[in-house]
Each structure stands twice: as C-alpha cells, then as structure tokens.
Amino acid sequence: MTTQTQRIVITQTGGPEVMRYEDAVLPDPGPDEIVVEHTAIGLNYIDVYFRTGLYPAPNGVPFTPGNEGAGRVTAVGGEVTGLQAGDRVAYVGPLGSYTRHRIIKADIAVKLPDTIDDETAAAMMLKGMTARYLLRKTFDVRDETTLLFHAAAGGVGLIAGQWAKHLGATAIGTAGSDEKCATALDHGYAHCINYVSQDFVAEVARLTDGAKCDVVFDGVGKATFEGSLDCIKPFGLYASFGNASGAVEAFNLGVLSAKGSLYVTRPTIFAHIATRALLEETANDLIDVVSSGAVKIPIAQRFGLSEVAEAHKALEARTTIGSTVLLPNG
Structure with missing residues (x-):
C-alpha cells in the first residue's frame, strides 16, 4: 500500500x-x-x-x-x-x-x-551520538581532563558540556554572546569565553594557569583552527568535527611539531x-x-x-x- x-x-x-x-x-x-x-x-x-x-x-x-x-x-x-x-x-x-x-x-x-x-x-x-564519540572515542575524557569546546551553546555543545561534567572533566566553552555563555554555564561548562569580546587563546591560558587543554573539540573550523592549536598542551589533540565558519585549509604539518607535537584528527559520526x-x-x-x-x-x-x-x-x-x-x- x-x-x-x-x-x-x-x-x-x-x-x-x-x-x-x-x-x-x-x-x-x-x-x-x-x-x-x-x-x-x-x-x-x-x-x-x-x-x-x-x-x-x-x-x-x-x-x-x-x-x-x-x-x-x-x-x-x-x-x-x-x-x-x-x-x-x-x-x-x-x-x-x-x-x-x-x-x-x-x-x-x-x-x-x-x-x-x-x-x-x-x-x-545525531548531536548526542556526536558528543558521545567525541568524548568517549576520539578522546577518552576523564576526571583529570581539561577540554575546550567551541560553539558550546549549540546543540552538540550543550550535550557535550553536560556529558563532560558527568565524566568529571573541566570543560571550557566558547560562544558568541554573553547570553549563550550563560546557557553553556547552565549546561556543565566550568567556564565560557565570549569570543566576540574576549581573546579565547588568552582566556584559556589564564583559566588554566598556562597549562592549556588536553583536547580541543572544534565544530567551527576555519575561524578557530589556528587559535585552537595555541590552546593545546604538548601531545594534546585537536579534533575537528565541523566547518560552520568554512573548512580548515591545508597547513604545514611542521606547525604541529612547533606547538608541542600535537595530534589532529577529523572524525565523523558515520564511522x-x-x-x-x-x-x-x-x-x-x-x-x-x-x-x-x-x-x-x-x-x-x-x-x-x-x-x-x-x-x-x-x-x-x-x-x-x-x-x-x-x-x-x-
């Protein structure tokens, strides 16, 4: 029929x-x-x-x-x-x-x-299973983890903030307004940086006393890529899972060694x-x-x-x- x-x-x-x-x-x-x-x-x-x-x-x-x-x-x-x-x-x-x-x-x-x-x-x-593979598979988030999550007030971001807190991690978010930051803080984030009025790289350094983050989860892409690398501690991971501002362009792999032997990955939910x-x-x-x-x-x-x-x-x-x-x- x-x-x-x-x-x-x-x-x-x-x-x-x-x-x-x-x-x-x-x-x-x-x-x-x-x-x-x-x-x-x-x-x-x-x-x-x-x-x-x-x-x-x-x-x-x-x-x-x-x-x-x-x-x-x-x-x-x-x-x-x-x-x-x-x-x-x-x-x-x-x-x-x-x-x-x-x-x-x-x-x-x-x-x-x-x-x-x-x-x-x-x-x-889709958003919840994305948060799950990022926090449980792409990087094994634990209670000692400090992470940065761009677009923290978005659909994936609000789920990830709560889940990261549930796992015991310290989650730092970024968002484009004070209102969105307030929402992120209500959903698990320990800190939220308004990237319109603040330099998120400098704020991450301040919030971590210069130690930086174990992992950055980035669904924004081109606009946040370079700054994100400066937020990661040596041997840390940059995980790109979206391109809201445009795709990350080709870059010199030597940048990863210069910034502390960093790792970069581009996971997808369908895998x-x-x-x-x-x-x-x-x-x-x-x-x-x-x-x-x-x-x-x-x-x-x-x-x-x-x-x-x-x-x-x-x-x-x-x-x-x-x-x-x-x-x-x-």
Missing part, C-alpha cells in the same frame, strides 16, 4: 530558498525496510553543508536533506524482525529525513524507551555507527545518560517542516541555542 506524504526537495544547491515543499508518494518498504511516520525531525548544521553544496549529496540532485528523525513505524518489510507497526523509533541515516514519512533500512532504527519522548529523540540522536554493534553501543550509551537525567536535551526552537527555510536562516545566523526540531505536522 503506497503512502501519501510531503517532503522537502532540493533541485539545485544554494541558499535556504532552494528547499521546496511538495507532495510525494512512497512505495511499499522492501524486505529489510520499514516505513517511519515522523513526529519530529532533527535540524543539524550538516544539513546546511549539503544544501549549499559544500558536501555534495551522494546521489546528486534532486535530494531530500536531513539525516535524523523520530516517529512511529507504520509498515515493515517481510524480512524485518524485532520491529513492528506502532513501535517508536529514532535513527541517524543517509539523506532524506525532511519528510513526513520515510522508508529506511530497519537496521539503522533504534527503539525508543518510554523515558525518551519523540522530540527529544529527534533532537538528540562510529557503521555496524549494528557500533550503533547499539553508541545509542545505548546516549539513551542511558539522557534517561538518567545526567544529560538533558534542550530544545529551544521548533519549526514546521514547511518553514524549514526560516529554520536554516536562523541556524546560519547563529541565533539558535541548543537543539532545533522540525515538526511535520507543524
């Missing part, structure tokens, strides 16, 4: 105006697939990268953006086990979540417990959930810390799916705080 739905389609890359809201028809799911009726869809900065063409869509245009959603299963393929119609699920997957209904492979869906509501699930999966076992390990860890109350998922903005252009404008203008969700019925 086919499904009538609505979705966002991009036929050429560009500004927010290239996203078009249209009617569509879904076929039946394949043998290993399920149909999910979204109740909430996660908005992430990576969506902007695909919309603008910074990251080319794997299958070219046209495409539907979005990698994250939550809702209920409405149909299952003949070979699917462990899921049935009516189950509540969330997922991070390939492009295509900006839609009311979606067909996905059953093995990327994670069943939701009663302790996690749909909006929270849609807001936390950390590439198998079902890795997905379950990552998602279960996230669900546990959220269910326990150690990490709360702040949703500060909600937009209807048809209002997605306004959501992207707000995201790019950096006026959003915490997580944003798109509501298919909104």
Whole structure:
C-alpha cells in the first residue's frame, strides 16, 4: 500500500530558498525496510553543508536533506524482525529525513524507551551520538581532563558540556554572546569565553594557569583552527568535527611539531555507527545518560517542516541555542 506524504526537495544547491515543499508518494518498504511516520525531525548544521553544496549529496540532485528523525513505524518489510507497526523509533541515516514519512533500512532504527519522548529523540540522536564519540572515542575524557569546546551553546555543545561534567572533566566553552555563555554555564561548562569580546587563546591560558587543554573539540573550523592549536598542551589533540565558519585549509604539518607535537584528527559520526554493534553501543550509551537525567536535551526552537527555510536562516545566523526540531505536522 503506497503512502501519501510531503517532503522537502532540493533541485539545485544554494541558499535556504532552494528547499521546496511538495507532495510525494512512497512505495511499499522492501524486505529489510520499514516505513517511519515522523513526529519530529532533527535540524543539524550538516544539513546546511549539503544544501549549499559544500558536501555534495551522494546521489546528486534532486535530494531530500536531513539525516535524523523520530516517529512511529507504520509498515515493515517481510524480512524485518524485532520491529513492528506502532513501535517508536529514532535513527541517524543517509539523506532524506525532511519528510513526513520515510522508508529506511530497519537496521539503522533504534527503539525508543518510554523515558525518551519523540522530540527529544529527534533532537538528540545525531548531536548526542556526536558528543558521545567525541568524548568517549576520539578522546577518552576523564576526571583529570581539561577540554575546550567551541560553539558550546549549540546543540552538540550543550550535550557535550553536560556529558563532560558527568565524566568529571573541566570543560571550557566558547560562544558568541554573553547570553549563550550563560546557557553553556547552565549546561556543565566550568567556564565560557565570549569570543566576540574576549581573546579565547588568552582566556584559556589564564583559566588554566598556562597549562592549556588536553583536547580541543572544534565544530567551527576555519575561524578557530589556528587559535585552537595555541590552546593545546604538548601531545594534546585537536579534533575537528565541523566547518560552520568554512573548512580548515591545508597547513604545514611542521606547525604541529612547533606547538608541542600535537595530534589532529577529523572524525565523523558515520564511522562510529557503521555496524549494528557500533550503533547499539553508541545509542545505548546516549539513551542511558539522557534517561538518567545526567544529560538533558534542550530544545529551544521548533519549526514546521514547511518553514524549514526560516529554520536554516536562523541556524546560519547563529541565533539558535541548543537543539532545533522540525515538526511535520507543524
């Protein structure tokens, strides 16, 4: 039985105006697939990268953006086990979540417990699992760790601050306003630097008595790269996981030796959930810390799916705080 739905389609890359809201028809799911009726869809900065063409869509245009959603299963393929119609699920997957209904492979869906509501699930999966791989896999954050996290008041940043505090670390954040810094301080950060009015390199040196940080987590990119290297102690790590200000350009590797034999890495979430076992390990860890109350998922903005252009404008203008969700019925 086919499904009538609505979705966002991009036929050429560009500004927010290239996203078009249209009617569509879904076929039946394949043998290993399920149909999910979204109740909430996660908005992430990576969506902007695909919309603008910074990251080319794997299958070219046209495409539907979005990698994250939550809702209920409405149909299952003949070979699917462990899921049935009516189950509540969330997922991070390939492009295509900006839609009311979606067909996905059953093995990327994670069943939701009663302790996690749909909006929270849609807001936390990609950002929360990103925070998890950064703090638990990219660098093993512990109680003796001092870290710097750029864009601390963003969706990933607010989750990471709470999680880092839960692990016993001292987290220093940066943000673009006093208001955002106040929000970061309410979500686990021991200190927050307003990079508009303060030199974050000098402030990190002051806050650490010159010892600097064990690791810098940077989703901003070009604008913060050089300064970040000056915030890391010898043998420390710079972890780049996003390019909100533009991609980091090629640089002389000799800079890393001159600044203390530093390490640099560029991890991605999809490498950390590439198998079902890795997905379950990552998602279960996230669900546990959220269910326990150690990490709360702040949703500060909600937009209807048809209002997605306004959501992207707000995201790019950096006026959003915490997580944003798109509501298919909104």
